[in-house]
Amino acid sequence: MLTLLHLLSAVALLVWGTHIVRTGVMRVYGARLRTVLSSSVEKKPLAFCAGLGVTALVQSSNATTMLVTSFVAQDLVGLMPALVMVLGADVGTALMARVLTFDLSWLSPLLIFIGVIFFLGRKQTRAGQLGRVGIGLGLILLALELIVQAVHPITQANGVQVIFASLTGDIMLDALIGAVFAIISYSSLAAVLLTATLTAAGAISFPVALCLVIGANLGSGCWRCLTTARRTRRRAGWRWAACCLSWWGA
Template sequence: MLPLALLLLGIGLLLTGISLLSDSLKRIGGPRFLHLAARYMTPRWKALLLGVGAGAALQSTSAAMFTLASLISVGSVTASQAMSVLTGFSVGNCLIPFLISFKIRTAVFFLVGVSSILLYFSKEERLRNVLSVAFGLGLIFLGIEMMLDGVRPLRAEPWFEQVLAVAGEWHGLNIFVGVLLGFIVQSSTAVVVVAIGLAKGDILTSEEVLLVIYGAALGSTAFKALLGAALSGSARQLVRFENLFNVTGAALFIIFYYIEIYLHIPLVMALIARLSPDPALQAAWAFLLLNLSAALIYIAIHDPIAALLARQFPPAAKEVVIVVPATPGPESKASALDGQDQG
């Protein structure tokens, strides 16, 4: 029972750490993101770079979507500009898997201990936010260490070896597990972190981790699709854009996987094996490559996708619509039109 208890404790600490880290980063960077998002939207490359930086700093795509939707509703940005930010955001959001792939067990104990003690005595809000970031990051690392302590003894159990053997034979099972976890946890990044922890403990092979990551992208998309059903107007555009982005990246890399397995054409697995021999780092690289590939695709087709989504989900009646000049010229603030019926 102890190994199972440690495994559950590790997963709980890891998810709590991700939640705490995300909330703390939003408190620190959220107001700044609002300010920058309202100012640096043109040309498009600035919006993309803003998204990359915001993704690395905030680590929450859902928070970014709702923030951008609120800016659209008051006429500060267009839906097309917000989509550029989300494209970059998905790339910047890949930072955490790289951080947690390092092996720093002793340093993690110091990080959790020192940050928690300082949090207890600190009263100043800004300092508490910074310490909460450190504590959240420490909990993620600590959760992985607890997971490893729990799963290592399980390797000696015959039933556990049988489960791993089945998972290794049925590729679709790993994808399904990723989909299920992505839907439940509502974050593909969180699932990637769990998968990296299992890779560190030699529970999942590099190939199995990749399939879990690809499935997680689909699972988190399924949750956002349910979320989007309750939204309308430009907010619905952003949710649909993010879903298309994730599905495109996951589907493309699943196809790459089977091409590499059955046709023996070196693609993603061959590339990440060259980048690092460590399965944990390979998983982080795969997650980055998935999002980067999808970003490049949607940068190339940005205008037709934005136009298509605008037709499918026109602005809600109470939104302020920004009219962008069709031809290049001196930058001027677009006229704001009330979207309500004019009679």
């Protein structure tokens, strides 16, 4: 039971780390990121790269998509460029998930230590907010390390084995679990990172991991639609969810 609690707390730390990075970057570069997105709509490759780059910075494709849908609502961006940006945002999530799953355990304490110094010393300045970002990245790496440490003993527990055994590759069930976690954590990146860590530790199989990742992307798309109140802003989100479903079906 205590080991399960350790795993849950590590997952919570992972979600919190992504939140800290996102808020820190938005406070420092929020206006500039909006300018980059709004000015990159003329060429699709540029729009794709803008969505990818912004997501890599804010650690959240949801945050990028919310910016894009606000531009759609104001008629600053057409639907096709908006979809290209959202595609870039999801690719950015995949790339960041790959980078963060490397063995960077040595970097975590360094980022947290330097981040705390900058954040506490110059809290209201840009340097302080960049320190906040460093703390968030350090917490993400620390959380992934804690998840790996907790998974090995927890997979030997009978109750936990039953839980993981229920994830047998059933596409609908596993995708639903991935979608729910992505919605709860407000971060498909957190869901993908957790899935990758559990797969590397041997807790879940690759087919299950694939279904969870698909579900995380679908949940992220549904969350984008639910959080955009105006119908004009929902269109980009619904079309992207439809794209995810079509790729899934393929």
